[in-house]
Amino acid sequence: MKIHIPTPLRAYTGGQETITLAAQNVGGALVALTTEFPALRQHLLTPEGKTRSFVNLYLNDDDVRYLPEKDDSPVSDSDELTIIPSIAGGCCL
């Protein structure tokens, strides 16, 4: 499958925008990704191993948080996982 890396995290993938790897499910893909690029781990996961709250994971067009099997959702070679940090803000209280 392909994993798309957002601009700020490419510093930890040797500048690669797309990583191709083999995995059986979303969680496995993240393990494989952070095994190949260990410096990514602290940017994607909390010390407890949970996905950081501002990191969105989309399997093709679906938010992984809302998939019935979440991180256990199966993946195939043709699937694309996109890592996309949130973007928000506002002027005042």
Add this chain to the structure above:
Amino acid sequence: MLHIEYVHYEALRAHGEETYPHECCGVLLGRSLAGVNHVREIVRAGNTRTDSAHNRYNIAPQELIKIQRQARTAGLDIVGFYHSHPDHPAQWSTTDFAEAHWIGCSYVITSTDHGRAITTNSFLLAGTTEEDKRFEDESIEIEIAQPQASEIQPGVTEITIHGDPA
């Protein structure tokens, strides 16, 4: 430094005027080279914070993914974001900082006073992690393309704006 063509600079300011009294938001596409974020294209995004659009903005991840795909197809990257501060200064807020996660990207803020764009500032989200991230004032270099008529020497005029705190 943020390098942007005048037409894009004016377009993002105009977006803030159009959405007043609500915040506008959008994405800057381009390339980051030698510490300069070069904007090649801007993409307007919808503000999903309809519950509090006068002082909050959020870009839906699905829309961000579409924009990122668009960038990839064009050979560009996401190099920054923009939004407006209706009737508030063009300075980052604690909310802007807390919600900023794209390290290395430019965050452009335009103040809109009674519907008119006043000041536009850019802030680079510097650092390496969530723990040491910080906003740094960033100068904006505006490129003004000249007419290409034969009697006129082709070229560009550049205006550099250094962090107006207004």
